[in-house]
Amino acid sequence: MKVLNLRCDHDHAFEGWFASEADFQDQASRGVVACPLCGSLQVHRLPSAPRLNLSGAREPDAPASAAPESAAPPQATLQAQWLQAVAQVLQNTEDVGERFPEEARRIHYGEAPHRGIRGQASADERAELADEGIEVVPLPVPVALKGTAH
Structure with a gap:
């Protein structure tokens, strides 16, 4: 399962879950991927960094001044x-x-x-x-x- 960061032509950001990149492309070309806020069918994928889950690997300790990972960007919060x-x-x-x-x-x-x-x-x-x-x-x-x- 791939979780893709998407954005519509009205600048609404949201996530989409697809079996693969090809599945997203197929659904988008058929007009079944729509913005959940405004219903726009003009949706494009945003670049995103993959998260690798390596067993046994330990994440480094974050510096005390770093913002928590769960802090959502202001637009997403609004x-x-x-x-x-x-x-x-x-x-x-x-x-x-x-x-x-x-x-x-x-x-x-x-x-x-x-x-x-x-x-x-x-x-x-x-x-x-x-x-x-x-x-x-x-x-x-x-x-x-x-x-x-x-």
């Missing part, structure tokens, strides 16, 4: 935190789909019980809701999370 936040929103809101503008109005005017909702609204519909004093926030949902919270 992506993970964003994914966690989006997942939490999906778990704690009701999906009302295309009825979002109508349901937001019903909640705002006391015609429906107060609760967290999510759904689809066009830019014009969001502007109309804002004009009525109803705050809405567009939240792009990564392809990897769509359909998993229901």
